[in-house]
Amino acid sequence: MKTLIFQEIIIHNRIYNLFKYSLMFFTFCILSVTMISSYENIQNFGIIFSVITIPLAFLSLSSNLIKSDIEDGTMEILLTSRSALQIIFAKYISLCLCVIFSFLLLSPIIYLVYDIQLSLFAIIILCALMLILLSSAIITIIASMQGYFRSNTNFLSVLIMPLIIPSIILSGILIQSPFDTHYLFIMLGINLVIIPPVLYLSAYLIDNIYNI
Amino acid sequence: MISLHSLSLAIQNKELFKNISMSFLPSSIVYVRGENGCGKTSLLRIIAAIQKPTGGRVTFGINSKPVFTLNKPHCTYIGHHLGIKQELSVFENIKFWSEIFDSPELISASITYFSLEEILDKKCYELSAGNKKKVALSRLILCPSKLWLLDEVDSNLDQSNKELLLNLIVSHANNGGIAFIASHNPPPIKTAQILNLSDYSA
Numbered sequence: 001m002k003t004l005i006f007q008e009i010i011i012h013n014r015i016y017n018l019f020k021y022s023l024m025f026f027t028f029c030i031l032s033v034t035m036i037s038s039y040e041n042i043q044n045f046g047i048i049f050s051v052i053t054i055p056l057a058f059l060s061l062s063s064n065l066i067k068s069d070i071e072d073g074t075m076e077i078l079l080t081s082r083s084a085l086q087i088i089f090a091k092y093i094s095l096c097l098c099v100i101f102s103f104l105l106l107s108p109i110i111y112l113v114y115d116i117q118l119s120l121f122a123i124i125i126l127c128a129l130m131l132i133l134l135s136s137a138i139i140t141i142i143a144s145m146q147g148y149f150r151s152n153t154n155f156l157s158v159l160i161m162p163l164i165i166p167s168i169i170l171s172g173i174l175i176q177s178p179f180d181t182h183y184l185f186i187m188l189g190i191n192l193v194i195i196p197p198v199l200y201l202s203a204y205l206i207d208n209i210y211n212i
Numbered sequence: 213m214i215s216l217h218s219l220s221l222a223i224q225n226k227e228l229f230k231n232i233s234m235s236f237l238p239s240s241i242v243y244v245r246g247e248n249g250c251g252k253t254s255l256l257r258i259i260a261a262i263q264k265p266t267g268g269r270v271t272f273g274i275n276s277k278p279v280f281t282l283n284k285p286h287c288t289y290i291g292h293h294l295g296i297k298q299e300l301s302v303f304e305n306i307k308f309w310s311e312i313f314d315s316p317e318l319i320s321a322s323i324t325y326f327s328l329e330e331i332l333d334k335k336c337y338e339l340s341a342g343n344k345k346k347v348a349l350s351r352l353i354l355c356p357s358k359l360w361l362l363d364e365v366d367s368n369l370d371q372s373n374k375e376l377l378l379n380l381i382v383s384h385a386n387n388g389g390i391a392f393i394a395s396h397n398p399p400p401i402k403t404a405q406i407l408n409l410s411d412y413s414a
Contacts, residue, residue, distance in 0.1 A: 003311040015299040073293025077351070079262040081285035081312050210263040 001086055004078075008094035016064050018095075023102040029053040030110065048172050051127050054103070055135040055164045065091055065143035070209065075147070084207035088140060088199055095136045103128050123178045127171040130187045134167050137195040144202035148209055166190055213237055214259070214359065214390055215276060220267035221254055228254060229412040230267070236405070238358070238388040241381060243399040246409035252394035253292065255409065256361040259392060260289045272359060285313065287359035294348035298337040302328055302347050305336060306354070313355040322350035326376065341368040352380060360384060360391040374400075 012018035069075040078087050107128075111121050142157045149156070167187050174183040213235055220230040228251035236242055244252050257263035259270050261279040270279045272286060279286060296305045306323065310316045323329060326346040336344060345368045352360060360381070366374050378400060381391050393399075399406065 003308075007308050007311075010300075010304075011297065015297065071293065072297065073291050073295035074297065076257070076260075076262060076291050076293065077289055077295040077309075078312070080260045080287055080289045081355075083284065208264075210257055 001090060004082065004086065004090035005094050005097075008090050009098060012094060012098050016061070018061065018098045019102050022099050023105060026053065026103060026106045027109070030106070030113065034113065048175050051124060051131065051171050051175065052168045054099070054128060054131045055138075055161075055168065061095070061139055061143075063143070063146060065095070065139065066147040066206070067143065070147050075206070075209065079206070079209075083203075085200070085203040088144070088203040088206060091143075092136055092140045092199060092202075095139065096132055099132050099136065100129065103132065120175070120178045123174060123181075123184070126184060127174055127187070130184075130191055131164070131167055131171060134191050134194060135164055137198045138163055141198045141202045141205075144205040148205040163194055213274075213276070214240075214270065214272045216259075216268065216270055218268035219255075219258065219265050219270065221251055221258065222266045223251075223254070227413075229409050232268070232407075232409075232412050234407070236390055238390060239385045240390045241385050241399075241401055241404040242390070242392045243404050243406045244392055244394040244409065245396070245406055246413075250409040250413060252409060253363055256289065256291070256363055256392060256394055259359070260287050260361050262289075285355060285357055287361050288352055288355040288357050289361045289363075290348055290351060290365055291363045294344055295351075296336050296344060296347050299335060301333055301335055302339070303332045305347055306350055309351050310354045313351075315354050315356060318354050318356075322353035325353055325380070326350050326373070342370060342373065345369055346373060349377060349380075352384075358389045360389060362391065363394045364396070365393065366395065366397065 013020075066075070069078070075087075104125075107121070107125060110116075110124065116124070138160055142160055145156045145160075167190055170183050170187050170190075174180065174187070215235040216232045219232040221228045228249075232255075244255060246252055254263060258265050259272075259279060261270075261282070261284075264280075271277060272279050272282060297308075300308075303323075306319055306328075307316075310319045310322075323332065326349060328343075328346060328350065331339060331343055336347060339347070345365070349365065362381075366377060369377065381393070382401065384391060393404075
């Protein structure tokens with residue numbers, strides 16, 4: 001499992017430059033929000049936007065996650081040596097780690113640029129972590145579907161992406177009123193409801209990828 | 213011993229083969245033959261437990277357990293697609309698979325056997341088709357399983373590398389291993405058994 005995660009992290013960063021890409025994406029989002037917002041709105045709008053852009057950063061990643069493994073034959077060989085669930089977990093965890101690391105690197109900039117209190121900063125980090133965990137799971141299932149159905153799968157991502165919307169809305173509310181911490185537990189609940197079945201479904205699709 | 217019990221496969225309502233029932237003892241080298249689209253690759257995938265047959269089952273080992281219930285990896289599979297990451301170096305690919313198969317001590321043996329020393333640092337996209345095939349074949353040494361499933365592995369190889377591969381397959385069989393080789397070429401090993409899928413087509 002550890003080997004698989006480590007290899008996925010290498011592939012994400014050496015081949016797809018995921019870490020650099022997400023770091024640049026977040027930086028660009030923060031800077032652009034700073035430029036287009038008025039001085040009065042910059043703190044609220046900027047902070048919210050820097051968190052809710054996280055799912056957007058994932059949109060382009062789904063095609064690299066599993067389809068490339070199927071096309072180059074890696075998936076066949078991995079399936080002979082590991083269970084589909086282990087493969088999916090490794091892909092999910094590596095995806096989360098790469099994006100979490102780049103967001104954490106950027107978080108001091110958010111803290112300094114928007115001049116926020118430490119308690120709000122902690123809420124932002126927690127919201128970001130929840131969103132990253134959920135978005136990674138959603139992207140994993142989209143990637144699995146793209147691998148399983150091979151063609152005409154773009155519409156599937158349109159159907160599945162709205163699963164992130166409640167968490168995005170809750171993040172916005174929570175950042176605007178950081179003392180209502182019960183929203184954080186609702187976000188945690190949403191993650192617990194969505195992530196495990198999504199990962200199991202992804203593993204099921206991968207397990208049956210050659211049975212279609 | 214590996215046994216195929218009434219094995220059948222249909223894809224999209226087209227029956228590729230049906231009722232294959234046979235057993236192969238340790239040290240068997242089996243050439244799977246048949247025309248294009250007759251199910252050679254699918255048969256190897258079924259034996260590798262990554263594809264399910266529409267009927268029948270495959271059992272392997274001393275206890276004749278169904279392959280789907282065996283601990284992984286129960287076989288070494290080399291398919292049409294070689295399973296190498298083009299953007300990584302030859303050594304990085306070999307190292308990854310050695311870690312997957314938990315056999316880092318066999319890295320140097322696999323490099324030496326297929327003479328990969330001079331291309332170790334090259335990215336795989338820089339390699340010729342033959343060299344890419346050699347990198348993929350190094351997995352045969354890295355994975356210490358008794359069952360080898362090889363799908364048209366001798367394509368793109370020059371004569372000397374074909375002989376190296378044959379020697380490896382023969383020595384694997386001499387050590388009690390079983391090798392299934394899907395190929396269009398006539399078997400170069402006289403003692404090899406032939407499983408002609410055309411005989412089992414619907």
